[in-house]
Amino acid sequence: MKSKIETHDEGINGLGHGIVNVNSQEFKELQKEISSQAKRQSNAKTLENKLLSLRFKMESYLLIQDGSYVEAGYFLKEFLRELNIKNKTFAEYIDFKESNLSALFSGKRKINYDLALKLGKIFPVKPTLWIHIQSKNELIRLEKENKKEYQNYSLDALLKKAS
Secondary structure, eight states: OOEEEEEOOOOOSSSOOOOOESSSSHHHEEEEHHHHHHTSSOHHHHHHHHHHHHHHHHHHHOOOOOOOOOHHHHHHHHHHHHOOOHHHHHHHHTTHHHHHHHEEEEEEEEOHHHHHHHHHHSSOOHHHHHHHHHHHHHHHHHHHTTHHTTTOOOOOHHHHHHH
């Protein structure tokens, strides 16, 4: 059986080097210890960790530069799923129509500043993170839709025109 080795560009502690052998005995022991510790946590601490994990996913998404995007509503939907809160209940709580919440999940509706502030008060995520995700997505969409137009702009072209 071929052993699976995962590498990450960031390496160990973000230093840029290091390989993690997920089949090593040390790694398996670490997994067991983490699992054992997790089982002893209170429900509140487990939930706190799950919400923190979602925030980390949001922050990581902002660092991805491959041109793909994830709707900001996807992350909101994940928070509600982890908290076991129904869409209708949440929509009423934030003074939203349930149809607008569904549109937010699918990307047909955008997160605005008012909603970002509400989400920032409810979840352990700063309002600016919600706005940054929405902005990243808008920039990606706009650039894809008008790719040829934006290719006409460059510093070299500006300098040629200015001289």
